[in-house]
Amino acid sequence: MAGERATLGVGRETLAVPQHHIVATPPPFDQPPYPADIFAGQTVLVTGGGSGMGLAMAKAFAQGGAQVAVMGRSMERAEEGAAQIAALGVRAHAMSCDVRQPEAIAAAFDEAERELGPIGLLANNAGANFPILAEDISPNAWNAVTRIAIDGTFLCSAEFARRRIARGEGGAIVNNSAQYIWTGFPGDAHSAAAKTAQATMTKKLAADWAPYGIRVNAIAAGFFPHDTSTAGRREGGIAPLQNMIPAGRTGNIWEFGWLSAMTCTPLFGGMTGQVIVQDGGESLRRSLMMPDFVPPRERADGPWGWQ
């Protein structure tokens, strides 16, 4: 029954959808889907791992016993994240790095490997995103969003792969993409471009590196509100957002972390080149009869319309 299912994760009382709707919920954070030693002896590097979705990825790897190198633009944030990861019982090391700079990436990999040993797993999460009209995106803003995600994912992945190939060992990469990569994202043009590039390069990188035993997959993530997301800062909390998603709720951030880490486990050892959508059906919501179309610039409260 709905009430019984709700006890597994999100409490029913926190949901905004009608009581007679049934909402599928995941197990709680302390019950990961894999054993605590599935990544034992391995090191993962998580870009943008100090907060938000990257921190969720990092925690999920830590729950499987991986040592975690946390890379962030802000050293302070990376250190805060590393402290939370270390609290799960694994070694963690914080680093500051701009993923648009290949030399800086190589230096960060060197530092991480000195501290924690060879990096055999990589989670590309570094990214920036903010709602804005396309005509208001400055060249600097465009470059910031697209190059962190596109160049950053490519450069970190290539650095990772060169090191794995040199060692004669395989590895696994997971990329944080987004559910709007198939539909566009009016009011968020820079991120629409950036996140799709991450997904399409996932397939080609997987093909290029399959002979070396390096797997590459991506999660096309939906709405996983957290402290540092635009949605997480929304006045009134996330409850009103739950009604708009077919699943009846926003995602729990550990669900995203788990699926990301899961693609890197031996359990999914044959999987590569896949982009898995995890969005509670949000990107598929569709009806011939919909509310009137309002161009992003004419929405009363900004490009996403609900700020």
Next chain:
Amino acid sequence: MSGWLNGKRARIEGECPAVASALAAQGASLVDAGDCDIWVHIAPPPPVKLAHDLTHAEWRASLDAGLDRRFLGAKDFAGRCRARGTGGAILFVGAPEQALGADQAAAVGALGNLTKTLGVEWARDGIRVNSVLTRDAGATLGNLAAYLVSDYAAYVTGAVMGIDLDD
């Protein structure tokens, strides 16, 4: 490594030893009839023929097995879930869209968009619908299937995925 499906009853229609053993290993009770929480349909691959060599009967048989039976089975499963007021999980497993003949291309293209449609149409019934389209029949397929029908995939619905580069 077990327990994703503890307490769940799963009905598997079609043959795939990797899927059956993975679901059982994760704690699911495999049932042949009656109420179930999980319905997995595994389509047998139809023989590969050039389109102009396919008879209408062969075409129809392939679409019956690869599309019609899956829709009707899903509809029946979802109806039973609604009747008892519980959610559920549906998973379609089969070969990729372009892997075989034109009959397969039609059936699997239709199935993919059906997966996306039913995943949303039944979302508020707590019923999730996903597809894995692959030529893989090994342990990764079994583990992926078990994951997708478990509560760990509670936020995954309407997803169509493969496993390897050929999918």
